[in-house]
Amino acid sequence: MSASEILEILHETIYAEHGSALEMLAACKQTKSTSLAYGYFEHAKDEYNHTKTFKEILSNKSYNCYVDIVRKFRITPIGLITKGYVSRKGYLIETMNLKDFIAYVYTNELLAETSFAKIKKLLGPNNKDSNRISNIMDDELRHHGMAKEYFLKYYPELQPWQLLYYKTKETIKNKTRKLYHKNIIFLEKIFFPLYSLLTLISSRLLIILNLTEYKRTDCNLMDINARSIL
Amino acid sequence: MFIGISAYNHESAIALVDESGTLINYYREESLSRIKGDKSFPKRGLKRIIKLHELENDSINSVIFYERPLSSFLFPLKEATKYLPESMNLMVHQIRNFNKSSLSCYIDLAKYCPGLEKKLIYTDHHLSHTLTSIAYSNKQENLCSIVVDGFGDRSTSSISYVKDKYNIKELWSSNYPASLGLFYSTITDFLGFSINEGEYKVMGLSAFGKSESKEAKLITRLIRWDKCKNEIIMDLTYFSFHKSITNSYNHKLKDLLGEPRNPFAKLQPGDKYFQRYANIARGAQDITNEILSEIFKFAYQITKSNHFLFSGGVALNSSSIEYLANLEFVKSIIIPPSPGDSGAAIGASYFGYLKSNLKNKSIDKPKLYPSEYSCIEQRDHIKKILDTKFRVVTNKEDESIDLACKLISQGEVIGVIISNGETGPRALGNRSLICNGSNKHSVNVLNTLIKSRSPFRPTAPAMRKHIAEKYFQLNPAIMDSYNSMNATCRSKKDSISITYPITHIDGTARLQIVQDNTILWNILERLENMGIEILANSSLNISGDPTCFDIIDGLMVCSIAPLNYLLTDLGMIKKR
Known part of the structure; x- marks a missing residue:
């Protein structure tokens, strides 16, 4: 794997961890239980620390690289929304019921631990970063354990096989998400000529459109029609 | 009630003005979503405003969007046509994402508050800025309004003559892309x-x-x-x-x-x-x-x-x-405390107010802390977090301030989350990290260890007016700007303040003159008796995050940064 690809993975991981921190912080604020609020608070704290760790790793790996390559790996918080790590619809706790949310945490922490193992392998054994990732993996397993404990305590009617069901469902969802993402990229390539054609047609119209007619010079701005969008 | 909205370009915000012309609430969406620079439709702000003020569609006179959506969409696109095929990717991107631009304000409003979209009106981008400025000005007639930004909905800079609040004539503008x-x-x-x-x-x-x-x-x-x-x-x-x-x-x-x-x-x-x-x-x-x-x-x-x-x-x-x-x-x-796009939501709401059929309309100068909040509302919610990880040292207001002063004099950095939040982007004391402004070690801890800021960036000082006059060359033309940290000023020659860590390398400081009866005023009044005249004041957050809004955000900063004390509406809280 090339250095750029490794940076790309670290870059995405930072967004994923920051997104998780915000999800947990939102859950902490939204939940009605003071115990759950505490649990989510601690979880959010860990995710914030993971974000910081991955930022440091990315920074250490990037500062000697060619500027044009690393510019795109700058972290801008708004990327959390544009990249889809936080949904435009809102945080998960705002859109899911509590049971599904806990199941989501339970399964995703385990999946996160698996993906960190892959990152650890990529970074190579026996280095400082690798040890830091091991600690993060331990945290994720702890979060997974806590979610499982909570789940079984408050929803005792659910059997381990049902947890397995949630896990499988989430795994399939994640894989589908990846497949969808790949297809989107593929479809974009196919449809780009069509978009370009549409753009060219619109550009002809835009050239004809005389926007200077709507100039404001010497107008009382307070008198302009408040229903007009132009 | 008049709701002003700014969104989709820079940080989004929502403002609420009542029928007497008073700004009664305001939220930047980033404060609630915790995503710095959040420019999405301010759905959380809208929801909170509606809930807190028990608003129903009938009680809302109009919703005002701060710019003309089609203009802001078409002007850059038309400019891009001049550079085809080089600009093809940009044009395709803009056209495909039209639903994430200002054009979707109507749809988003209908989605989050059905029925309210019928009350949606629009104003010019630069007019929203001008009206925001008018609101913060004591004089509201015969003014010259200058707006300079990246891009509004048709121009990048403009000059208008404000005869009065109903008569604002644009006299000059600079067109995109010269910006x-x-x-x-x-x-x-x-x-x-x-x-x-x-x-x-x-x-x-x-x-x-x-x-x-x-x-x-x-x-x-x-x-x-x-x-x-x-x-x-x-x-x-x-x-x-x-x-x-x-x-x-x-x-x-x-x-x-x-x-x-x-x-x-x-x-x-x-x-x-x-x-x-x-x-x-x-x-x-x-x-x-x-x-x-x-x-x-x-x-x-x-x-x-x-x-x-x-x-x-x-x-x-x-x-x-x-x-x-x-x-x-x-x-x-x-200069309004929030002169950028987020502050334009305030001007937009005043536009709706001024266009309404109400009689005897007057604009009240908005408060510096309009974002309604109190830690009390989350007291029960955070009980376990407080009991397990923190300790309320004292819940008495006076004792908390005394303790804060004592800690500051000992070199400690204190976080503050008190009452309503600022308009932003500058923390003016209610959402701040403060320490002794003349103590190099404390300022260094605040700047580097807590906030991870680059060493070349200065930390702003906060002080009372007589102290500012003692150490700095204040300019009477911008006295109001010093209340909201909008302007820098120079240290007086041979003044000891030049050696303070809150003074930048060029001898300037972006000072804040604190207003009477605010939390910083109360702290400084006591600190001056202890020989400390200047506080270093920075926003309460960690690098990459927006300024804290509620007590949970503040406790989170305490948990992940080397910050031990938080002064709140609940008293002085100490990290265990």
Whole structure:
């Protein structure tokens, strides 16, 4: 794997961890239980620390690289929304019921631990970063354990096989998400000529459109029609 | 009730003005979503405002969007047509994402508050800025309003004459893409900082640069003011923001200024390339000062008013304000506490108010802390967090302030979350990190260990007026700006404040004169008796996050940063 690809993975991981921190912080604020609020608070704290760790790793790996390559790996918080790590619809706790949310945490922490193992392998054994990732993996397993404990305590009617069901469902969802993402990229390539054609047609119209007619010079701005969008 | 909304371009916000012309609530969406620079439709702010004020559709007179959506969509697109096929990707991107632009305001409003979309009206982008400024001005007639930003819905800079609040005539404008704001953003990008986020870092860096350096002089090739035509001339051959999604500059700028800065490289005084980057920042700051002063001169010439309102993103450049206030014809400059797009939500709500059929309309000067909140509302919710990880040292207000003073005098950094939040982006005491402004160690802990800020960035001081007069050269034309940290000023010659860590390398400080009966006023009143006259004041957050809004955010900062104390509505809280 090339250095750029490794940076790309670290870059995405930072967004994923920051997104998780915000999800947990939102859950902490939204939940009605003071115990759950505490649990989510601690979880959010860990995710914030993971974000910081991955930022440091990315920074250490990037500062000697060619500027044009690393510019795109700058972290801008708004990327959390544009990249889809936080949904435009809102945080998960705002859109899911509590049971599904806990199941989501339970399964995703385990999946996160698996993906960190892959990152650890990529970074190579026996280095400082690798040890830091091991600690993060331990945290994720702890979060997974806590979610499982909570789940079984408050929803005792659910059997381990049902947890397995949630896990499988989430795994399939994640894989589908990846497949969808790949297809989107593929479809974009196919449809780009069509978009370009549409753009060219619109550009002809835009050239004809005389926007200077709507100039404001010497107008009382307070008198302009408040229903007009132009 | 009138709801003003700004969104989709920069940080989104929502403002609520009542039928007596008072701003009664205001939220930046980033405060609630915790995503810095969140520009999505302010759904959380809207929801909170509706809940807190028990609003129903019938009680809302109008919802006002701060710009004309079709204009803001079409103007950049039309410009891009000139650069086809090079601009094809940008155009495809804009057209495909039209539903994430201002055009979707109507749809989003219908989605989050069905029925309210029928009450949606629009105003001009720069008019929203002007009305925001008017709201913060004691004088509301015969004013000159100057708006300078990246891009509004049709122009990038404008001058209007405000005869009164119903009669605002635009006299001059600069068309996209010639933009002082976008020029500054491009230099921000070139210096490795993020656009719309790192501009203030460029301003801080510029103090280390030299105006007579080669790099600073080269910057003058990029943008200038044409004194004959009275317009901003930008050499677009160095820029790409008007034809590319990903690049704001091109190879020609690299040929001119050398290799851009690696965003991940450390930037510290004394480093190999530090001076080169500082000189570039100096050049950008110098040309910004120069063009702004030319705009002000021209504005004075055509409006004959020497009382100015200044807003738009460029008005956040506090270093320029001091420069402008020194122009001989300037009597006053009013800058709203949030002069950028998020503050424009306030102007938009006033637009609806002024257009309504109400009688005897007057605009009340908004408070500096309009975002309604109290830690009390989350007291029960955080019980377990407080019991397990923190300790309430005292819940009595007076004792908490005494303890805060004692801790500050011992060199401790204190976090503050008290009552309502600021309009932003500057923390003015209710959402702040504070420490002794003359203690180098404390300021260093605040700046470097807690906030992870670059060492070249100064921390702002807060003090009472008589102390500010003692140490700094205050300019009477911008006295209001000192209340909201909108302007820098110079330390007096031979004053000890030059040696304080809150004073920047060039002898300036972006000071805050605290208002009476605020939390900082109460703390400073007691600290002065203990020999501490100046506080260092920075926003309560960690690097990359927005300023804290509620107590949970504050407790989180305490948990992940070396911050031990939090002064709140619930008392003084200590980390275990």
